[in-house]
Amino acid sequence: MKIVFLSDDFPPESFGGAGISTYELAKGVQNAGHEVFVITTVRSEKEASLSDYDGLKVYKIINNYPEKWRAYRGLYNPPVIREVKKILKKINPDVVHANNIHYYLSYHSLKIAKKYSKAVILTFRDTMAITYGKLQTKKYIEDFDVRISWLDNLKQAKKRWNPFRNIIIKSYLTYVDKLFSVSNVLKKALEENGIKNVETLHTGIDTLEYEVSSERENKKIVFFAGRLSEAKGGLVATKVMEKVLKEIPDAIFFTAGTGGKWLNREEMKRTLANSRVILVPSVYLDPFPRAVLEGMAVGKPVVGTCFGGTPEAIVDGVTGYVVNPFNIELMTEKICDLLKDEVKARSLGKAGRERVRDKFNLEQKVKEYLDWYKHLVHIS
Known part of the structure; x- marks a missing residue:
């Protein structure tokens, strides 16, 4: 089969979680014997091209615009759509698998994909189909209530608010043959806000x-395998480590990146392997953080947030700990416990590695997607 992946961001220009996950899935599908193409976007003219990345054919479309227009251009972005249409018409794919498209490729690309392919799939990797940013409303943080009101969106978007945005997104989703979510909590958030059959x-x-x-x-x-942003729990991590260092002065705190500096993939793997504990204290509905899976994959215990999809990966007390990040004392206690008890840290880390191999290995997920591709192409 010919499969085209759509993703706003993609390596090597971007190494964000969604881009890496899309790359690994695309590579896995290619390794299974299929012809794979990627359509992504870049910000500079010199990066725009048809290029090869690790054996994948990647079409890079240049596009950039002020963020204030995202609620409109994220729905229909004419310059990008013209290029997407040309590329899909040329490739004539069996399947178009869309991922994060809410910024540059736009939801209109789903309509184009439906016209030029036999089946269209969309994997939701965040809440942007129902929110204007990260889902971190007061009612979610306090009661795990994932419902979003128009007022919640207005407060988040402010002058960027488009009253018709979410209605239009839902209309574009009718061109998709199958909707997927990367976690149960994200599925719940989507469905409780009107996006069904995920x-x-x-x-x-x-x-x-x-x-x-x-x-x-x-x-x-x-x-701390993320940027020191407030949403990712940067403030929480700082407070926790202040307390950890008072109890364990020889503890060391590492972060994956600040400002414009960021660990590359190999540096990330080495740092994960050299760590005793992986900390993922997100304070929003973080759908399914790669940092959790990566930490478990290298055999390290993860102290992770109770928000988002992290509790679906960590088995509390078996592969790591699930903690409310606003409970600074408890998070400090769990980290200190693992820093002081290397045997326990190794035991939890080993269990985590086994869980990733059993439940979250790439080969298994590639097969599941391929089964869906074949099924949808067949019934078309």
């Missing part, structure tokens, strides 16, 4: 890539 298919990772040996076996490193 099936969960968790992200998978290539566990063989994470068989990395540790170079600092005895170091008490706590690794």
Whole structure:
């Protein structure tokens, strides 16, 4: 089969979680014997091209616009749509698998995909089909209530609010043959806000890539595998580590990136392997953080948030700990417990690695998607 993946961001220009997950899925499908293409977007003219990335044919469309127009251009982005139409018409794919398209490729690409392919799939990797940013309303943080009102969206969007945005998104979703979510909690959020018939298919990772040996076996490193942003729990992490260092002065705090600096993939793997504990304290509905899976894949215990999809990956007390990130004392206690007890840390880490291999391995997820591709193409 010919399969085209749509993703606003894609390596090597972007190494965000959604882009990496889309890349790994596309590569897995290609390795299974199918012809794979990727359509993505870039911000500079020199990056725009048809290029090869790790054996994948990647069409890079240049586009950029002020964020204030996202509620409109994210629905229909004419310059990009013209290029998407040309590319799909040329390839004539069996399947178009859309991922994050809410910024540049736009939801209108789903309508174009329906015209030029036999089946269209969309994997939701965030809440942007129902929100204007991260889902972190007061009612979600306090009561895990995922319902979003028009007033919630207005407060988040402010002057960027488009009263017809979510209605138009739902109309574009009628061109999709199958909707997937990367976690059960994201599926619940989508369905409780009017996007029905969503099936969960968790992200998978290539566990063989994470068989990395540790170079600092005895170091008490706590690794915050994300940017130090407020939503990702940067403020929480800072407060927690202040308390950890008072109790364990030789503890070391690492972060994956601040400002414009960011660890590349190989550096990330080595840092994960060299750490004692992986910290993922997101304070929003973080759909299914790759950092959790990656930490477990290298055999490290993860102290993760109770918000979003993290509790679907971590088995509390078995592969790590699930903690409300606003409970600074409890999060500090769990981290200190693992820093002081290396045997327990190893035990939880081993259990985590086995869980990733059993439940979240890439090969298994690729097969599940391929089964759906074949089914949808057949019934078309």
